[in-house]
Amino acid sequence: MNLFMDGNLRSSFTELLARCEPGVLPRFGVEGAEGAPGQPGAPPGLADVPHGTTILALLYRDGVIIAGDRQATEGYQVAHRRIEKVYKADDHSAIAIAGAAGPCLEMAKLYQTELAHYEKLEGVVLSLEGKANKLAQMIRMNLPAAMQGLVVIPIFVGYDLRAGAGKIYKYDVTGGRYEETDFYATGSGGKDARSTLKRIFRPGLDEGEALRAACEALVDAADEDVGTAGPDFVRGIFPTLKVVNREGITDVADARVREICQQVIDAQRRAA
Amino acid sequence: MPLPYYVSPEQMMQDKAEYARKGIAKGRSIIALEYDDGIVLVAENPSASLNKISEIYDQIAFAGAGQYNEFENLRKAGIRYADLKGYAYGREDVTAKSLANAYSQTIGTIFSQEMKPLEVEILVAEVSEAGKPCEMYRIMFDGSIVDERGSAAIGGQAEELKQFLRDKYETALSLAGALQLACRALEAAASQKTKAQNLEVAVLERSRPGRKFRRLPAAELSPLLGTTNGSS
DSSP, X not given: OOTTTSSOOOSOHHHHHHHHOTTXXXXXXXXXXXXXXXXXXXXXXXXXXXXXXXXXXXXXXXXXXXXXXXXXXXTTEEEESSOOOXXXXXXXXXXXXXXXXXXXXXXXXXXXXXXXXXXXXXXSOOOHHHHHHHHHHHHHXXXXXXXXXXXXXXXXXXXXXXXXXXXEEEEOTTOOEEEESSEEEESTXXXXXXXXXXXXXXXXXXXXXXXXXXXXXXXXXXHHOTTOOXXXXXXXXXXXXXXXXXXXXXXXXXXXXXXXXXXXXXXXXHHO | OOOOOOOOHHXXXXXXXXXXXHHHHHSOOEEEEEEXXXXXXXXXXXXXXXXXXXXXXXXXXXXXXXXXXXXXXXXXXXXXXXXXXXXXXXXXXXXXXXXXXXXXXXXXXXXXXXSSOOOEEEEEEEXXXXXXXXXXXXXXXXXXXXXXXXXXXXXXXXXXXXXXXXXXXXXXXXXXXXXXHHXXXXXXXXXXXXXXXXXXXXXXXXXXSSOOEEEEOHHHHHHHHOHHHHHO
């Protein structure tokens, strides 16, 4: 007998949405069109949608830092200067998303609702492993759109209260999920950010050192990659940084990020 | 062939109402009080995991008295309703009023159309912005809905509790004050002492950013209730 499976709604919000309001469920792929942008069969104009850029995460002594720049690009143009790519997912986890802006924002919103929905229905918070798996399923759901160029690639970080440690998960377009044990960066400037982090990172960084490493990686990525913006002292736009540890998630205030970025740039000027 | 026997609609409704009332009277009661930073909900509940009070949405809480399986289903339906609406529109578009109406419709339809009415009474509470009164809706087993101000009670002893609170309740209580008043009301209605570990308490805190619902664990309750109550 299918006592618990038959016609019963489980605690997933995405499933609920698919059943009750399928029209609201984010689905970005164009039906009938095949092939990535620039190839035969590609839907028109998809290459022009705003794309997100550099996001990164690194472990530090008490947990994990997650960060992202603020620019979205549309072809060779700047689409947005203040876009937010790092989101609090729940009290002990956060998500940063690179890729096509529309699907990214929608996925972040759906993911936040999904976690809160589960928590309210079940009365307990999902395990960190469970949250990471749920995100993998959502990326897999986006695969048809990803094949058409609307790629969404997140980094997921959280503090595992049971294990007492911060964790970083990275993903590929097919929803493949891999755990990183030190740091990771992705997006168009991801490679440059990774090489900076590789140089600086060592286990057991304190919060200040880790924040500085994150800022330095973003500044370097912005230096090399046209799709990534560095700290903008004129307009007062600075990268988003969040600290995730046992106590929860804290946003690093703009004033502090400004100060750290200033130090990084001053150090580079001295070295030049 | 024997004819199905005739029962007048009045009789049928009366029987159903009596059946539902009896079922609800078996369960314990729940109190909701407005205090200076939101709403506090207090239930006598010996179980630590089978909750009577829970979170529906950012600023909305739910409490159910009566049959556990029945109000648990209603609670889940409420969370689904709220999350769907908040996702499709905006977070501030989810209101206690529309949720209470949806509950009232559903419970009312079940009462008039099903053989067995729901043996539940529920409360939907929404904390308001500062300076505005909070909203509390009490929904009865037959779908009737009452808009309460300041204080509300549901469950078997709702009327006694309401009577007690009517005389003693005052506006702008502190959290400790509201909790102590709720305890005194529960004690008066049950004519026995309540223990902190048998209380299920949650608050909707206006000053909390985002999701305003928070459970108060027993360790936090004892000092608020005063030592004599907590240690006994």
